[in-house]
Amino acid sequence: MSYYTQPAAANYHTAPHHSHRERGYRVCDHCGAVETPAVKFRLCGGCMTTQYCSQDCQKVHWPSHKVICQHTASQVKQVSANAAANGYVDENIAKNLRKFTSAHNSLLGWAGFQALQLKRVPANVRQSALLIELNYLNHPEAHRRTYVRDPLVISDIQRREERCRQSGGIGTLVVIIQCGSTSQVMPVEVDPPSKITWDCREDWSQVLSHFVESGRTDFKPISTTARGVHYG
Template sequence: MATAYYSQPAAANYYTAPTSQPHKQRGYRVCDQCGAVENPSATRFRLCGGCMTTQYCSQDCQKLHWGSHKPICQHTASQLSGVKQQPMSSGYPDENLAKCLRKFTSAHTTLLGWAGFQALQLKRLPANIRQNALLIELNPRNHADSHRRFSVAGTHVVPRSYIRDPLVVADIQRREERCRQSGGIGTAVIIIQCGSVSQVMPVEVDPPSKISWDTRDDWASVLHHFVESGRTDFKPISTTSRGTYYG
């Protein structure tokens, strides 16, 4: 399948919402217990309330996975509590920076995962997934909506060694092994950071032959647009032999 390039914005819903149904493929959330892929148009997966990074398709899967998830969950929760006294800004003295960052990441999951896919050029160079990560630097801003309390300060492709927490690294490796066993190429890592607080977002990725998302070089401007406008309905363009669809 040839890669498609467009002069218009990288998502058909840049200005208006898409009318077609999103395709079910990796790049959305994957249930950490059963491996099911999220279909956002039908049911949104639940995030673990402790770490706000691991996702599940059901409460049953969450309960079944707790035994293996407990160490990294408690570790992440303890790190978050360590920055509990860091306010996001003077306009929100009661708000926790880490909590707001988790809410932001959750609200923009599809957009952030897509940006990581494009920044690492995984359709052209899938081996990049093992070496690099996308770092998204944010600045706090005053806003009543939790998903609009940050603006994008900059984006950088950094070595995976940027992440030095051994438990986080081990959790990423676990996801990679699971992804490759099921035919994927590994786990794309997106690091969302504001000051000294960061959130690591792993995204399991299908092999290039199964990836229908179009390759885009204007991903950074699209990321800025959706974050600054506060839109959480981002859908990427996918071109297949059956036509073009969004999601």
């Protein structure tokens, strides 16, 4: 284990709290605008993964987003129905998994960047994905699914990949959050390594566990720049 003189996040050692929620780095799926403190993005209520800078952008993008959004919603209903039929304690596991992914968007994107070592080997973004397995009420039937099979999800990832490359990025990082037989795919469009100041961390899995288990959603990674060290 590598030794670090500084924690991975400024608030690593502070007590858990729920008063404020940082959404992290987001790009409008229609116009490509980047989220700022002054402009808070809105999530699509259907898929809970696509974000927009305004209601106008969401309306204009709906015709092209409709297929993948309704597909995601139908999957959620099917999973909920199967859960209820099998007597699971929480029949809304798919919906809760989407909420979890949305709440920890910044943390999961950072963990994927570190796990795939994209700062050192950018080509890994096209070859690998990060699979995160969650335990839900100690359910005994959890299994691993290390790649994406759904053709509509694959098509959506490819669309993001093309957009990211056209804007100068290295591609789309895929993070798969698995809970029992249910999974949520989170695509993250990655800027060129030269524009990313995040420090490389080998302790990303411990940091991920720490923030998830403490319930904190305001993760801010450490970055070292020519102007000094800062978080966020």
